[in-house]
Amino acid sequence: MTSLWLDRATAVADDALPGPDETLHTVVVGAGLTGLTTALLLARAGLRVACVEAREVGAVTTGRTTGKVSLLQGTHLSRIRRHRPQAVTAAYVEANREGMEWLLRFCDDHGVAVQRRTAVTYAATPTELDSVRAEHRAAVSTDLPVSWHDRLDVPFPHVGATVLHDQAQLDAMEVLHALALQLQLHGGTLHQHHRVTSVSLTGEPAVHLEGGEVLRAAQVVLATGTPVLDRGLHFARLEPQRSYALALSGGGPLDGMYLSGGSDSRSLRDAPGDMLVVGGSGHVVGRTTSELEHLDALRTWSATWFPDAVETHHWSAQDYSAPDGVPIVDRLPGSQGRIHVATGYEKWGMTNAVAAARTISGEILGSVPPWARTLHGRRPSVAGLGEVARINLGVAGAVAAGAARVARERLPGAGAAASARECGVVGVCTHLGGLLRWNDAEESWDCPLHGSRFTRDGDVLEGPATEPLRRRRPDRP
Structure with a gap:
């Protein structure tokens, strides 16, 4: 990938x-x-x-990013606004504005290609409309010059959007x-x-x-x-998220960078060479039955709304969300x-x-x-502490699920436990002992506790783990 x-x-x-x-x-x-x-x-x-x-x-x-450089970030501003005072939301926008301006100046000074695009957060269904309207209000409260649109010139479903002009995209x-x-x-x-x-x-x-x-x-x-x-x-205090992306040739140019406001989001942008990048379908690392199902969901969506586009690349990325x-x-x-x-x-x-x-x-x-x-x-904040509690309840749930999986997989030949034996590794995370899950899309071992990831042979791909998986002794079952 x-x-x-x-x-x-x-x-x-x-x-x-x-x-x-x-x-x-x-x-x-x-x-x-x-x-x-x-x-x-x-x-x-x-x-x-x-x-x-x-x-x-x-x-x-x-x-592995989509390379969007924008102050309109899905429904992120309204999320901060729910947890923090207005001054923090405004400071967040100002920090991102300085980050954006510095980055684009650097690109201009050193010959890195940048495409100016309109950023769009859209509601794909009526159930997403309230969250997108809340984002529009949060953006207005920080003096971002957003505008509301009931209709967009795009082929995929939508029922409303907030739009910010003069943002950018690039090759990271x-x-x-x-x-x-x-x-x-x-x-x-x-x-x-x-x-x-x-x-x-x-x-x-x-x-x-x-x-x-x-x-x-x-x-x-x-x-x-x-x-x-x-x-x-x-x-x-962090929740590790895995999301997926496709690169498609022949998808046609887009005049904007689009992101839906729902939990199962869809992200779109074009790229030089008549390419289209479609992302989304995320989940907490290691807490899904099949990563391939998430990737295939993107493929199905892309084939429905861009039927002439042909996949050239697919990949996934890991990001971390903070409580507030x-x-x-x-x-x-x-x-x-x-x-x-x-x-x-x-x-x-x-x-x-x-x-x-x-x-x-x-x-x-x-x-x-x-x-x-x-x-x-x-x-x-109180709300932020609640998010920390939710994150760690999820970790506790993953621990319990791992214990149940061990009980189910005592016999050789059952599920990921067998795969760990076949790979010659012990399927236990070297960070805090989480029971690893096999990632069928990337052929990696993923920890459902805090997001550490390992190669098939046990080398570290992503932390917080720093040590490779233990090798299984040949004389052990």
Whole structure:
């Protein structure tokens, strides 16, 4: 399952790891949009920065995004408004506006192609109309120049929409490639295929890599989707979501970027080369009977409304939702303010990632944006605490379901337990012991507790786990 963007991405050259006696100012963990933007902002300020990535640049979330750069984000503003005061909603829009403006300026300066498009949140059915109208009101309350439309010039069903002009779309891998080159041009270094397993705090932070190497730095930034260190318990405040996408040739150009307002959403945009990208059909990671069914639901929908389009790519992406809809940009407790984290973008990373990078680099350099003070370091609201409880009730339910599955699968040859034996791995997550589920679309092991994912052979694909699956001993059943 390779995304349209990853399939045509240009490789980025690696740098040699810093020597054991070299002290860096900052180690950034993760070479997605958050990590590379943060690293570049710090390198531009003259700091010695190294960015380490467990796989390749953009391999996880950024390389699998739909690439929408928009201040109208489905029904996200109304979600924040339900949990937080108006000032927080306004600060969120301002943070995303700064993220969007910075990103588009960067693209213009470095030759990254951008297509200007209208952003549309639409109601596919009458049952979605109230939520879309609520989003329209939330956007108006933050002075976004949205307009209401009862009808759209599109082939798929809809009963109303809120519309924001002059937004943008792009190829996220082209952005990451330009960021990586600029990072290296400004004296920063990039190190792919180096997984971070831990960070110790005895004086200056020491970043431990899977190969045994250690990088020492004054500051560490964890830009890894969900933090790979547990001391902040961020994984307990996040809900990992898996969603799906198709790239189709011959779908015809679209003049907008569309997203439906229902729980089983449909996302659409065009791409250069007469391509159409259709996304949606999401679910909590590891909590579905078949990922292929979700992918096939997208295929059926696309064939119904774009019958002449031909599938060229299919893929999925993982995103994390925060309890109140506002990304978590914070310093880890007990780190003396030296370890920074950013997560919880909830599918809107193209703007939120840059805003998070601006916040973290501002904290390190002593120039925090005013909106960051409003958004971050907040106590959870009552509604937000309720969301945390709901997330962890879901985790408890997954634990119970896993125990029931073990009881059902005691005999060899039954379900995923047999597959784990065939793969030679123990199907238990190395993070907190969740019983893994087999992902039939991507042939991976997915944890229904906090979203860790592993290859068929047990290597880590996504955290918070940092250790591979245990190998099954040949003499054990």
